[in-house]
Amino acid sequence: MQFRESQAIYLQIADYVCEKILLKEWKVEERIPSVRELAVQLEVNPNTVMRTYDFLQQQEIIHNQRGIGYFVSQAAIKNAQTYRKNDFVEKDLPQVFRTMFLLGMEPDELKPRFEKFKKQHFA
Amino acid sequence: MIQIQNLHFGYRKKKIFTGLSLQLEAGHIYGLLGKNGTGKSTLLKNMAGLLFPKQGTVNVLGFTPGKRQPAFLQDIFMVPEEFHLPDVPIEYLVKYHAPFYPKFNEDQFNRYITEFDIPRSTTLQKMSYGQKKKVLISFGLACNTSVLLMDEPTNGLDIMSKSQFRKVIAGGLDENKCIVISTHQVKDLESLIDRVTIIDEGRILFDQTVDNITRRLSFHISFDSDEIKQALYREPSLRGSAVITRNTQGDESKMDLELLYKAIVLNGNAIQSVFNA
Numbered sequence: 001m002q003f004r005e006s007q008a009i010y011l012q013i014a015d016y017v018c019e020k021i022l023l024k025e026w027k028v029e030e031r032i033p034s035v036r037e038l039a040v041q042l043e044v045n046p047n048t049v050m051r052t053y054d055f056l057q058q059q060e061i062i063h064n065q066r067g068i069g070y071f072v073s074q075a076a077i078k079n080a081q082t083y084r085k086n087d088f089v090e091k092d093l094p095q096v097f098r099t100m101f102l103l104g105m106e107p108d109e110l111k112p113r114f115e116k117f118k119k120q121h122f123a
Numbered sequence: 124m125i126q127i128q129n130l131h132f133g134y135r136k137k138k139i140f141t142g143l144s145l146q147l148e149a150g151h152i153y154g155l156l157g158k159n160g161t162g163k164s165t166l167l168k169n170m171a172g173l174l175f176p177k178q179g180t181v182n183v184l185g186f187t188p189g190k191r192q193p194a195f196l197q198d199i200f201m202v203p204e205e206f207h208l209p210d211v212p213i214e215y216l217v218k219y220h221a222p223f224y225p226k227f228n229e230d231q232f233n234r235y236i237t238e239f240d241i242p243r244s245t246t247l248q249k250m251s252y253g254q255k256k257k258v259l260i261s262f263g264l265a266c267n268t269s270v271l272l273m274d275e276p277t278n279g280l281d282i283m284s285k286s287q288f289r290k291v292i293a294g295g296l297d298e299n300k301c302i303v304i305s306t307h308q309v310k311d312l313e314s315l316i317d318r319v320t321i322i323d324e325g326r327i328l329f330d331q332t333v334d335n336i337t338r339r340l341s342f343h344i345s346f347d348s349d350e351i352k353q354a355l356y357r358e359p360s361l362r363g364s365a366v367i368t369r370n371t372q373g374d375e376s377k378m379d380l381e382l383l384y385k386a387i388v389l390n391g392n393a394i395q396s397v398f399n400a
Binding site for chain 2: 006007008009010011012036039040041042043044045046047048051
């Protein structure tokens with residue numbers, strides 16, 4: 001994983017975990033990689049992954065079963081969407097709006113493109 | 124785990140440390156940074172009992188390193204920047220050196236050797252510098268000592284090996300271990316260390332956890348000329364300026380270790396004031 005973005009690494013790892021859950025690669029009530037496994041895979045300090053997991057527990061996206069590991073929570077999809085949506089609306093969308101404004105584009109133009117994109121990638 | 128108080132040290136007339144104090148705890152990976160000749164290696168050697176303080180005390184795991192007691196030596200390992208390995212096959216290294224380290228794990232060692240892609244058929248002297256270094260890193264990690272000191276471990280490692288190095292270190296840390304890595308290769312270790320310690324002019328110039336750094340400071344690209352002017356540190360980049368400012372928004376950005384290092388060396392007081400407040 002490349003950490004190019006400006007966000008703190010523990011938050012980038014939170015996005016990575018949310019994406020796995022939203023894409024249903026990691027399913028509800030399934031065990032997810034341990035702190036150490038994810039740290040090795042992503043080549044980061046285990047304390048950083050620990051911080052990510054603490055954060056995602058607060059958001060009720062994952063939970064810890066003592067002695068067994070971390071699991072995807074029942075309401076993970078809904079909670080991950082809420083968390084990511086806030087982030088997207090506050091941080092990414094203004095950038096998109098700014099570029100649209102500079103290029104003289106209106107939201108109507110996006111709709112057919114968005115439909116096509118969904119068909120191409122997630123159909 | 125490691126307490127250094129008022130350390131004075133020098134070589135002949137050259138003073139290196141003039142009252143250096145530092146505390147290191149278990150469960151962390153420390154990044155030790157500093158200009159050439161500031162004494163990073165000298166500090167590691169004082170911790171390992173390879174050099175003796177002129178004044179002040181060094182305490183590692185409850186021992187005075189300079190006394191070189193066996194109980195101390197079996198629980199600390201140092202990977203120096205320059206080293207000599209005997210001209211023997213890898214198995215001999217394990218056979219004759221591993222018994223000094225009670226927590227040595229041979230399976231673990233073999234796994235690292237495989238991960239680092241080191242040929243088992245050649246003797247150590249016939250290996251390249253990078254390969255020898257990887258053998259020593261693998262051996263050091265497999266010793267499972269409470270303290271692991273590494274001096275410029277990524278020097279001489281190829282691109283794949285640097286990535287492997289981060290993986291084995293990430294997997295090697297646990298709450299009972301303290302890993303100290305001195306380096307100039309800040310990009311190699313940026314995501315691996317959780318505490319930044321900078322030495323300058325014989326003392327500790329800066330010592331903070333990465334969490335604390337990203338809570339207090341914001342690293343970003345700015346286009347706002349007022350913000351750039353007021354930044355704690357600024358540097359022109361292709362688009363806008365790379366700046367370090369106080370973190371007032373509460374959002375945490377990714378620490379740019381190279382930028383932070385330059386900022387502390389060139390404008391240390393401004394950065395320090397953020398942490399002292």
